[in-house]
Amino acid sequence: MTEYQLKDREKAILRFVIHQFILTANPVGSRNVSKKYDLGLSPASIRNVMADLEEMGLLDHPHTSAGRVPTDKGYRVYVDSLMDPPVIDISAKKIVDENLTLQNETEELLKITSAILSDLTNQLALVTYPRFEQAELEKIQLVKLTSKRILVVVSVKSGLIKTITLEVDAEVKEEQLSSIQQILNERLCGLKFSEIRATFQERVKDISSEKYRPIIRVFLDSVDKIFTDTKSVDKTFIAGTKKMLTHPEFFDHEKFQSVIELVENKDIIIHVLDKNKEEAKSDLAISIGQENKDEKLSDYSMISKEYKIGDLTGTLGIMGPKRMDYSKIIAAVVYIAEQLTEELTKQR
Template sequence: MNPVQEELSARERGILEAVIDNFITTARPVGSRTLSRSGGLGLSPASIRNTMSDLEEKGYLYQPFQSAGRVPTDKAYRLHVDAVTAQRRSAPRSAVQTLERIKEDLAVEKVLQRAAEALSVITSELGFGIEPLVDEGLLEGVELIRLSSDRIMLVLTIGRGVVKTIFVELDRRFDNSRLDKLASRLRERLTGLTLSEIRHTARNRLKDAVEDERDPLNIFIQSADTLFDLKESNRELVFGETSKLATQPEFNDQGNLRSLISLTDRKLHLLEVMKKRANKEGLSISIGGENELSDLANFTLVTDTYRMGKMSGIIGVIGPTRMSYRRVISVVEYTSRLLSDMLDK
């Protein structure tokens, strides 16, 4: 048994869960009389009040202002979430029906956008998706597109449809036929390899295909370490609609709203937070103060990984710590499985 659970009696756990459920539903501090009237506990208001005081001393509840009821703390939500994740869960049928519609799109970026939007609608939180880190994905296609006399765009298709573009500066002009031949040689020598393998072996794989010192293939041999190094910051991060989330009572506090807007504007910060989750398969939940970013001190992140060949991406929601964890967790897990079924083929 979790040592945190051991320090609570059965009565304390029952009352704490009742407070959490009531607060999630109403967004109002919960009083002992409210719990007594709701039935189910079989306790008097005085008995409930005494137990709530004990829970406050233990750090599970707090009183936002004098004479108010109690509100769950991050510690209480952690206990609640651990109990929820220990149970078998299935997404509500209505959520499943909404999510199944994302199958209408096949391109990765469109699938992720639709999944994030669906999560926002279903959970009333902020849905988001992060495309896979492509370093271990297999290169499937190479195209070169001329942009100007001394600049081309390298278009890489990786894994099962992730498309990345890289701008390449040329030191001299090459006609289109030579660019087509260059693209053909790159496809012949590099497709089927991961970007990591390309960075480490491009010189050996390409050097015998060089025709002369003016051959543009030399640019790719000399710059392979940088051209094929698609860092974390290049990952696509998409958000669903914020309209439902913004109507929640927590956003009457303009500070919370500013924090959320700031976070969505600072893509690199969120990607950095998610970097550790990308290396850890499965469900991950961080509540309030457990988050590394101060902007997330009043929020919960619920994420899960999805697979796309050797690559993995992230799907999830951000919302106030007061959220319907049972529903949100089941929906995020279902979305993760759905994306994996669609993309990991």
């Protein structure tokens, strides 16, 4: 069922039913719509239209109630064409602007962003660490920690840094590290992580000197670990679990438990965020109920948007019950993503 096939009165009643359900969390009856909204239609006429909307799969009729509730399809039509335009209010803007400028460290900034987003939306908020996968290498630094341990510091052009400690089979000298560091920078700088992983062996195969071989060998053994993006999952900031549990949808113990399990196993949420982003037509992704690519998330809606730091991108968004104020939440997600991008760009 597509939006343009709906008549004006069907659009109006679907919109009002969803508005009322968002406000009350209770099934909406025709008499309620008739009293609350001036449609110029009798309760009987409204009831007939609601029955038509139910036939189209846009409303559902819980067996314990005379009222209707929106389906996933109904919410989709509402989000795509019937809700108010997303506009963030001045007080919310002020909260975002004042708090984001207080942080200088990237991780602290992402952490406070998740808290602000949760506070403004009353939902579970998530902010993923920027993805290194498509980042261009700016430089590698090798630091001697002990006679057989070295610290590899990988800097990308966005200004972010990744570090990893490697164990070498032979004793390492400062002059060896200095020479290898220079060689690696000459051959790898400007390449993406994926390119480095694919071509590293070819790029260092001519380094045959005995004194360099132990260090090159450990790099060959560890290239996937050094140049793989693991931080974005490990450093995903989640805020607002308690807020989400205050919604009526989660008063049931089983649903309450499912939220806790999702938060503890956040890679499920991140995987679905990534899938939604891939399928979205823009960098704003909205998935409702069964549109989410995991059965565990079929009772939730997710709204997410990319933010940028140089050539890297991360994702911020919310997860909550399908019964949410979509317009208000979309406005908050979009504005905070834009301000986060701006703040991270300033700090580079």
